Amino acid sequence: MNYWLLKSEPDVFGIDHLQRFNETIWDGVRNYQARNFLQTARVGDLAFFYHSNVEPIGIAGLCKIVEANIADPSQFDPRSTYYDPKSNLAAPRWWTVKVQFVEKFANVISLETLRQQFQPDDLIIIRKGNRLSVTPVSEATALRLLEMA
DNA sequence: GCCAACGTTGGC
DNA sequence: GCCAACGTTGGC
Numbered sequence: 001m002n003y004w005l006l007k008s009e010p011d012v013f014g015i016d017h018l019q020r021f022n023e024t025i026w027d028g029v030r031n032y033q034a035r036n037f038l039q040t041a042r043v044g045d046l047a048f049f050y051h052s053n054v055e056p057i058g059i060a061g062l063c064k065i066v067e068a069n070i071a072d073p074s075q076f077d078p079r080s081t082y083y084d085p086k087s088n089l090a091a092p093r094w095w096t097v098k099v100q101f102v103e104k105f106a107n108v109i110s111l112e113t114l115r116q117q118f119q120p121d122d123l124i125i126i127r128k129g130n131r132l133s134v135t136p137v138s139e140a141t142a143l144r145l146l147e148m149a
Numbered sequence: 150g151c152c153a154a155c156g157t158t159g160g161c
Numbered sequence: 162g163c164c165a166a167c168g169t170t171g172g173c
Contacts, residue, residue: 131166131167
């Protein structure tokens with residue numbers, strides 16, 4: 001099993017939304033490196049839910065992948081902000097997963113705490129200038145994060 | 150294939 | 162609101 005970190009702005013979609021909806025298709029990823037990570041995610045993998053651009057910044061909860069290799073439906077929807085006219089049904093360009101709510105942490109693991117506890121090599125999210133919205137997390141790091149939650 | 154220009158992200 | 166960092170675009 002693998003571990004991931006999914007980044008989102010809670011003003012748009014946060015852990016509270018996921019708790020309310022229980023499941024969601026993680027749509028709108030339009031970065032090839034992030035997409036490639038998503039394509040390797042498998043059912044049963046766990047993903048940390050990171051809140052960006054908000055106070056407090058940090059890991060707010062946990063979810064799990066319940067469906068893998070979904071062609072992101074928003075790429076085909078002209079009304080969607082994620083619409084991609086260069087994609088098509090026969091050869092979808094953007095792939096994603098469906099995630100299910102697992103847990104909202106009692107306290108957000110803050111970015112400051114993450115920086116104190118981990119090295120940039122261990123946790124991509126704390127690397128300077130990182131903008132990837134989907135990143136892998138090693139098992140060792142994941143287990144430590146789960147203990148901190 | 151290079152790279153300047155541009156738009157976006159996201160912490161501060 | 163600022164701005165550094167980054168990815169993408171498009172002219173050449």
